[in-house]
Amino acid sequence: MSEFDQLYREVILDHYKNPRGHGLIEDADAEAEGQNPLCGDEVSIYVAFGEDGDTIDEVKFSGRGCAISQAATSMLTELVQGRTAQEVATLPRDDLLDEIGIPLTPVRLKCALLGLSTLKLALHKAKGTPLPEEWAGASSDLDLK
Amino acid sequence: MDFVAVTAERKLDARKLRADFPIFEQEVRGKPLAYLDSAVSAHKPRQVLDKLRNFYETSYANVHRGVYTLSEVATAEYEGARDKIARFINAPASRELIFTHGATESINLVAYAWGLDNLGPGDVVVVTELEHHSNFVPWQYIAKRTGATFTAIPLDEHGELRLDALGEIEQAGNVKVVANNLVSNALGTINPVEKLSAWAHERGAIMVVDAAQAAPHHAIDVQELGCDFLAFSSHKMCGPTSVGALWGRAELLEAMSPFNLGGHMIRSVKLEETTWGQIPFKFEAGTQPIAEAVGFGAAVDYLTDIGIGAIEDHERELLVYALEKLAEVPGLTAYGPAPERRAGIVSFNLEGVHPHDVAQILDMEGVAIRAGHHCCQPLMAKLGVAATNRASFYLYTIPEEIDRLADGLHKAHKLLA
Numbered sequence: 380m381s382e383f384d385q386l387y388r389e390v391i392l393d394h395y396k397n398p399r400g401h402g403l404i405e406d407a408d409a410e411a412e413g414q415n416p417l418c419g420d421e422v423s424i425y426v427a428f429g430e431d432g433d434t435i436d437e438v439k440f441s442g443r444g445c446a447i448s449q450a451a452t453s454m455l456t457e458l459v460q461g462r463t464a465q466e467v468a469t470l471p472r473d474d475l476l477d478e479i480g481i482p483l484t485p486v487r488l489k490c491a492l493l494g495l496s497t498l499k500l501a502l503h504k505a506k507g508t509p510l511p512e513e514w515a516g517a518s519s520d521l522d523l524k
Numbered sequence: 525m526d527f528v529a530v531t532a533e534r535k536l537d538a539r540k541l542r543a544d545f546p547i548f549e550q551e552v553r554g555k556p557l558a559y560l561d562s563a564v565s566a567h568k569p570r571q572v573l574d575k576l577r578n579f580y581e582t583s584y585a586n587v588h589r590g591v592y593t594l595s596e597v598a599t600a601e602y603e604g605a606r607d608k609i610a611r612f613i614n615a616p617a618s619r620e621l622i623f624t625h626g627a628t629e630s631i632n633l634v635a636y637a638w639g640l641d642n643l644g645p646g647d648v649v650v651v652t653e654l655e656h657h658s659n660f661v662p663w664q665y666i667a668k669r670t671g672a673t674f675t676a677i678p679l680d681e682h683g684e685l686r687l688d689a690l691g692e693i694e695q696a697g698n699v700k701v702v703a704n705n706l707v708s709n710a711l712g713t714i715n716p717v718e719k720l721s722a723w724a725h726e727r728g729a730i731m732v733v734d735a736a737q738a739a740p741h742h743a744i745d746v747q748e749l750g751c752d753f754l755a756f757s758s759h760k761m762c763g764p765t766s767v768g769a770l771w772g773r774a775e776l777l778e779a780m781s782p783f784n785l786g787g788h789m790i791r792s793v794k795l796e797e798t799t800w801g802q803i804p805f806k807f808e809a810g811t812q813p814i815a816e817a818v819g820f821g822a823a824v825d826y827l828t829d830i831g832i833g834a835i836e837d838h839e840r841e842l843l844v845y846a847l848e849k850l851a852e853v854p855g856l857t858a859y860g861p862a863p864e865r866r867a868g869i870v871s872f873n874l875e876g877v878h879p880h881d882v883a884q885i886l887d888m889e890g891v892a893i894r895a896g897h898h899c900c901q902p903l904m905a906k907l908g909v910a911a912t913n914r915a916s917f918y919l920y921t922i923p924e925e926i927d928r929l930a931d932g933l934h935k936a937h938k939l940l941a
């Protein structure tokens with residue numbers, strides 16, 4: 380497979396062109412906005428919990444991004460469905476990266492992980508789960524109400 | 525003396541000049557490197573690299589310190605570079621040319637050293653929405669610290685400065701600083717700095733020019749521009765990194781407080797009080813990037829030998845060619861003014877394809893372009909995008925590289941749009 384076909388493999392293009400979980404949740408139980416300072420991309424994540432108030436029932440996202448970030452966030456919405464807030468807050472990033480399954484340079488890694496780190500931020504704000512490492516030190520700028 | 529009449533400057537031969545740049549000897553992903561990102565930093569010719577090596581090998585010592593011969597030799601080289609760089613921008617005097625670590629530090633120097641003492645409530649600091657963050661954020665920050673009002677000349681939806689808004693801006697208070705780039709790094713626009721200088725001076729304000737993107741491509745004459753300060757970086761001009769310059773009018777520099785404090789910038793140090801040295805040394809605390817400054821001088825020699833006019837003409841030819849080729853790519857929107865008012869920069873978007881993906885696909889073809897906000901988020905907001913793609917040209921750029929750019933864009937459109 381050429382490098383190109385590897386990076387933009389069918390499943391990535393499919394998630395990019397038909398993103399799962401794209402949209403808003405009105406009155407979401409948890410939400411947050413994340414930015415990629417390298418390119419100015421922004422993503423908003425919305426979470427609705429199930430009746431137990433802890434299991435993720437639905438995740439949606441909106442915002443703009445490259446094929447890698449959009450596809451990764453789309454895959455993420457499927458990956459975390461039915462898991463608890465705590466499980467997702469401590470979800471190793473490799474679980475998502477395995478799903479994406481393509482070699483990523485450090486810059487593109489930031490694209491791929493923007494959705495996950497924003498989801499973890501949303502859970503932190505709503506549930507007090509641990510703040511992901513990439514937000515450490517930025518918390519004074521964050522609206523942590 | 526050569527008596528052949530030369531009416532226009534010589535045309536440059538980019539193919540021949542490329543041979544001066546060792547970086548182009550390599551392949552990227554099995555293809556010759558097509559480097560279309562010179563606006564962010566330019567490559568270095570052998571003439572500059574040899575100068576650096578030769579200086580370290582034969583003439584290096586700290587400057588302005590030793591009585592011994594070697595230190596004198598090094599000092600002469602360092603000061604010689606200052607003279608060349610001052611002449612390059614037609615500065616009235618070399619002592620008005622301060623070595624810094626680059627345009628960013630030059631602008632911070634003015635914002636802190638001039639701004640903290642001269643700004644306060646009721647004063648207005650005017651930048652533009654077209655600034656690089658380095659000529660935006662320092663002013664925003666110093667205005668906040670001093671209680672001054674910070675405002676930006678707005679852009680229209682094409683990214684042009686709306687000078688008709690100046691009347692309104694003036695109502696905000698006492699205009700004290702106007703800061704603008706001579707050439708925009710995001711769009712290539714050559715901005716009407718002379719006009720803004722005159723407007724600033726009529727109001728008793730100082731004019732600060734960010735020439736980081738102009739100096740490599742466009743002849744600069746600080747006396748013609750009528751500005752008070754001008755900042756630029758060596759690394760965009762084929763010189764070493766970590767060195768740049770600030771030019772300022774002597775009377776302003778002399779009245780200013782220092783910026784960095786420490787060794788070498790003093791006249792005398794006592795427990796009760798320290799007095800400052802003369803300019804430019806008052807602003808050159810600590811050991812300077814000495815070899816880099818000497819290399820910067822060699823880069824200015826290199827550009828001067830080729831001729832800045834010839835470089836500008838070459839880039840404009842490439843720009844016109846690139847705009848033609850890009851117009852053939854489906855779904856492509858190009859930003860920026862007409863080629864006559866523009867340096868060799870093309871910013872564009874491909875409908876339905878994110879700039880990161882465009883840049884990635886081009887990289888696989890060995891073509892290096894920039895994708896992002898180019899440190900110009902206020903401009904991006906005006907254009908209604910998060911990011912753009914940017915291809916930029918320099919004296920070593922050849923038309924084949926633009927062909928490869930266009931081919932890559934057709935491919936990106938086919939695959940992702």
Ligand SMILES: Cc1ncc(COP(=O)(O)O)c(C=O)c1O
Pocket residue numbers: 563564625626627628629656658659705707708709734736737757759
């Ligand atoms: C217009 C403009 N101003 C300022 C800068 C900052 O220059 P430096 O990073 O060398 O300090 C740049 C560099 O990207 C620029 O393009």
